[in-house]
Amino acid sequence: MSDQPDQKNAPPVPVPGDDIHHLEAQRRTNRQKVCELGLDPYGGRTDGLLSLRDAAERYDADADAEHQSGSKEDGYVDRRLAVKVAGRVVLHRDNGKLVWMNLRDQSRDSLQVAVSKRDATEAGFGLSKAADIGDILVVEGPVMKTRAGETTVWASDVQSASKCLVPPPEKHSGLADAETRARQRYLDMWVNPETTRVLALRSKLISHTRRFMEGRAFLEVETPVLQAQAGGAAARPFITHMNALDMQLYMRIATELHLKRLVVGGMGRVFEIGRIFRNEGVDKRHNPEFTSMEAYQAFGDYETMAELTETLIRELATLSAGFWRDAGEDRAEGSLTLPFADLSIDYARPFDRVTYNELFERALGFASSDTDRVWAEAQKRGLIGKYARHLKDEDREIGSAGASDLRGKIDDALIVNELFEEVAEASLDPARPTFVFDYPSALSPLTRPKRDEPQIAERWDLFIAGMEIGPAYTELNDPDIQEAKFREQLSGLDDEESTFRNLDEDFLRALKVGMPPAGGLGLGIDRLVMLMCDRPSIRDVIAFPFMRPE
RNA sequence: GGGGGCGUAGCUCAAUCGGUAGAGCACCGGCCUUUUAAGCCGUUGGUUGUGGGUUCGAGUCCCCCCGCCCCUACCA
Numbered sequence: 001m002s003d004q005p006d007q008k009n010a011p012p013v014p015v016p017g018d019d020i021h022h023l024e025a026q027r028r029t030n031r032q033k034v035c036e037l038g039l040d041p042y043g044g045r046t047d048g049l050l051s052l053r054d055a056a057e058r059y060d061a062d063a064d065a066e067h068q069s070g071s072k073e074d075g076y077v078d079r080r081l082a083v084k085v086a087g088r089v090v091l092h093r094d095n096g097k098l099v100w101m102n103l104r105d106q107s108r109d110s111l112q113v114a115v116s117k118r119d120a121t122e123a124g125f126g127l128s129k130a131a132d133i134g135d136i137l138v139v140e141g142p143v144m145k146t147r148a149g150e151t152t153v154w155a156s157d158v159q160s161a162s163k164c165l166v167p168p169p170e171k172h173s174g175l176a177d178a179e180t181r182a183r184q185r186y187l188d189m190w191v192n193p194e195t196t197r198v199l200a201l202r203s204k205l206i207s208h209t210r211r212f213m214e215g216r217a218f219l220e221v222e223t224p225v226l227q228a229q230a231g232g233a234a235a236r237p238f239i240t241h242m243n244a245l246d247m248q249l250y251m252r253i254a255t256e257l258h259l260k261r262l263v264v265g266g267m268g269r270v271f272e273i274g275r276i277f278r279n280e281g282v283d284k285r286h287n288p289e290f291t292s293m294e295a296y297q298a299f300g301d302y303e304t305m306a307e308l309t310e311t312l313i314r315e316l317a318t319l320s321a322g323f324w325r326d327a328g329e330d331r332a333e334g335s336l337t338l339p340f341a342d343l344s345i346d347y348a349r350p351f352d353r354v355t356y357n358e359l360f361e362r363a364l365g366f367a368s369s370d371t372d373r374v375w376a377e378a379q380k381r382g383l384i385g386k387y388a389r390h391l392k393d394e395d396r397e398i399g400s401a402g403a404s405d406l407r408g409k410i411d412d413a414l415i416v417n418e419l420f421e422e423v424a425e426a427s428l429d430p431a432r433p434t435f436v437f438d439y440p441s442a443l444s445p446l447t448r449p450k451r452d453e454p455q456i457a458e459r460w461d462l463f464i465a466g467m468e469i470g471p472a473y474t475e476l477n478d479p480d481i482q483e484a485k486f487r488e489q490l491s492g493l494d495d496e497e498s499t500f501r502n503l504d505e506d507f508l509r510a511l512k513v514g515m516p517p518a519g520g521l522g523l524g525i526d527r528l529v530m531l532m533c534d535r536p537s538i539r540d541v542i543a544f545p546f547m548r549p550e
Numbered sequence: 551g552g553g554g555g556c557g558u559a560g561c562u563c564a565a566u567c568g569g570u571a572g573a574g575c576a577c578c579g580g581c582c583u584u585u586u587a588a589g590c591c592g593u594u595g596g597u598u599g600u601g602g603g604u605u606c607g608a609g610u611c612c613c614c615c616c617g618c619c620c621c622u623a624c625c626a
Contacts, residue, residue: 022595023560023577091587098583116583133576146584167560170575172587176562179618191561235626280625461626468626524626548617 023167031163033130037123043161046138048084053107055083056151059143067144080142085153086161087111088190089135091171099128103137106200109193112146113139115155124158133171134164134190182539183547198533199543201323205316205529206273209293212312218269218295223258225251225275231504232256236279238288239500250500251277255294256520257507260475263296264515271295273525284537285467288546291525296475300519302458305472306435309462309521310351313433313469313528317347320532331534339534340465343431351462352434359436360420363427368416368440375407375415383418413442425463433464445485448474448517464531470523477518479511 020028034041050058063079087103090110094100097117102110115128120141131137138159146152166187169175174191181188181195189196210220228247230237232254240249255272262270273293282288297304314336321332331339336348360368368374378384417440428434437460441449444457458474476482486503529541539545 021560026577093585093588094582095585095588096582098585100585100588102586112586114584118583146586148584148586150584150586152584167576170561170563170587172575173562177557177618179557180561182618233626278626281623284620286625471626522626550617 021167024165027132027163027165027167030130030132031165034127034160034163037126037130039123039127039160041160041163043136043138043159046084046086046159046161049086049138050083051107052085052087052103052105052111055085055143055153056108056111058083059145059151061145064144067142078142080144082140082142082156083153084138084140085111085113086136086138088164089131089133089137092131092133094129099125099131101128101131101137103139104190104193106196112150112152113137113141113155113158114146114152115139115158120155121157124155127158127160128155131160132164133168134166135160136162136164178539179547182545183550185543195540197323197327198529198535198541201320201533202529202541204319204323205532206291206525208316208319209312209525210273212315213271213293213295216269216308218271218297219267221259221262221267221270221272222274223252223255223262223272225277227252229502229504230254230500231502231507233278237500238277238279253278254522255292256522257504259294259296260515260518260520261507261510263298263518264510264513268298268516269296282546284539285527287526287538287542290538290542292470293521293523293525295521297519298516301474301517302437302460302472302519305519305521306353306460309470309472309523310433310435314347316528316532338532340531341534341536343465345431345433345465345531347433352429352432354434354436355438356420356424356436356440357438359424359427360416363424364419368420371412374412374419378415378419381419381422383422384415411442413440416440417443426466428463428466430464430466433462435460435462444473445489446473446476446482448476467527467530468524469527469531470521472519472521475515475518475520477511477515479508482511483508 031041058081060079060081063081067078067080085103085105087105089101090104091102092099099115101113101115103113104110115125117125120128127137138161139153139155140158141154141156144152144154169187169191175181175188181192185195189199213220226240226242226249228249230250230253232252233256235253237250237253240251241247242249253276255274255276259270259272271293273291275289276292277289278286279288280286295305295308297308317336317338320338321336324331333339333344334346334348337344337346339345354362357368364377366373366377375384425436428436438450438456439447439459439461441447441455441457444459447457447459450456450458459471461471462469476485483503486508490501490503526538526541530536530538533541535541
């Protein structure tokens with residue numbers, strides 16, 4: 001819809017119609033006033049702009065003092081530095097022949113500008129009188145300080161760069177409604193500068209991660225999002241359709257199997273930062289599409305990936321502490337302790353390390369190998385029945401029987417893991433980043449077992465603030481073992497799962513070509529950003545999180 | 551999937567036992583050349599998320615639906 005007549009220089013006219021809110025109609029009238037001043041409300045290319053932050057730093061106290069001393073004789077030259085800035089109007093105070101405004105841009109929440117009838121152009125002054133909160137203005141003039149000591153651009157000219165037709169949120173309490181903030185992120189960003197900062201830091205964290213990986217000789221690659229079968233993780237995929245071939249396709253649920261193919265092909269170190277899609281529940285820690293980094297390093301193992309991960313996260317924490325300090329919020333307490341919710345998380349100290357079985361025994365008071373006590377404890381906590389709900393249909397009847405009947409039907413390791421997730425994970429200190437090493441092989445069928453302890457898989461999970469940040473593995477590279485474990489896993493699927501989970505024959509063919517031993521890593525980037533920004537909801541660190549249609 | 555809460559002016563929020571829908575900010579008009587959420591004076595602004603029901607009377611009580619939040623479950 002355009003309300004702009006074809007004739008050049010013709011001012012835009014208010015769109016007629018009764019459905020326009022009176023506040024918007026008023027702003028359309030104010031836009032008309034801008035046109036009548038001979039100005040284009042929507043501006044154009046503007047060279048020589050300084051950020052508000054840079055402009056404020058151009059303040060010259062001596063020149064300002066000289067100017068304000070009043071002794072302006074014939075040869076007086078204003079030595080104050082003139083700047084040109086642009087920003088969105090966040091406050092507007094009309095004092096009659098002097099208009100005060102505060103502008104906001106990405107570099108600075110607010111910089112004051114003053115437009116006086118005496119010193120500004122006639123059009124610029126008129127524009128300032130007609131300006132609405134939310135308009136984007138270009139202001140040119142010297143940097144000075146007011147009597148109250150506030151750095152101010154004293155305008156010689158003002159231009160309009162864009163007109164805001166939408167009534168703004170309340171200027172003090174702002175925009176609080178979480179739904180509106182997520183749906184109209186552009187509005188949230190204007191009103192709540194913190195939102196823009198979070199998205200800016202997210203960008204810097206991803207960029208730094210990329211440089212970090214490249215510094216370690218990893219190549220960034222891109223693998224398919226649209227796949228005939230979605231493999232590499234146990235998650236429900238989104239289904240889509242390809243018209244040209246009239247076939248069903250899936251959105252990827254992991255990048256793993258393709259990255260490993262590249263390792264087979266000879267790329268020894270690869271990583272991909274990209275979007276993963278999982279057709280599962282949505283809550284404050286899960287968005288249907290999220291960003292992961294997966295990395296594979298030939299001739300490494302899970303220890304290699306632990307060192308890499310810990311170093312990377314420490315660097316990201318350093319970057320974040322510096323970012324918040326620059327933004328005027330010195331969040332880091334001590335050397336590298338960042339807040340998250342009510343926690344203080346110390347990234348400077350070496351991360352804690354504990355093995356799965358150690359943590360189990362510490363939290364439960366008995367060894368995971370003590371199957372009698374494992375079953376008794378699980379039954380006491382009601383975890384058997386909970387587990388039985390996952391059973392295949394033919395086993396479900398057994399599930400309604402007592403726990404004693406189930407023993408022997410369910411792998412002990414699965415019951416151990418129910419206790420582990422319920423009790424042991426919860427016992428971790430959320431303020432201490434912790435690697436949990438050495439999961440039972442029965443839980444990680446696609447991971448390489450320890451040479452001397454085949455019941456233990458070379459896998460760790462990193463937990464910070466109670467969140468799983470990512471797993472890493474020593475990858476299985478024996479194609480026959482891999483195939484056997486794939487088949488074993490597939491045989492345990494229920495009807496629904498088996499509709500979208502198939503044996504990836506091509507991946508097995510790739511392994512037969514020969515993959516070097518390798519360490520593999522998966523990191524949840526969104527959750528890392530949550531930690532670095534102290535945002536407890538994943539929706540706050542994704543610019544456009546999933547929302548039901550309005 | 552289950553339980554709980556919320557939805558009122560552009561925004562932030564009130565509205566007693568079911569009894570005339572209000573305030574602040576924003577907006578509009580007037581005054582004002584060093585203001586700081588500027589100030590002073592005067593206005594304007596509502597399909598109380600949608601649809602139905604009970605009642606003399608519903609923002610308030612009941613039911614359906616929509617959306618959001620929290621807890622829980624599921625899921626890596």
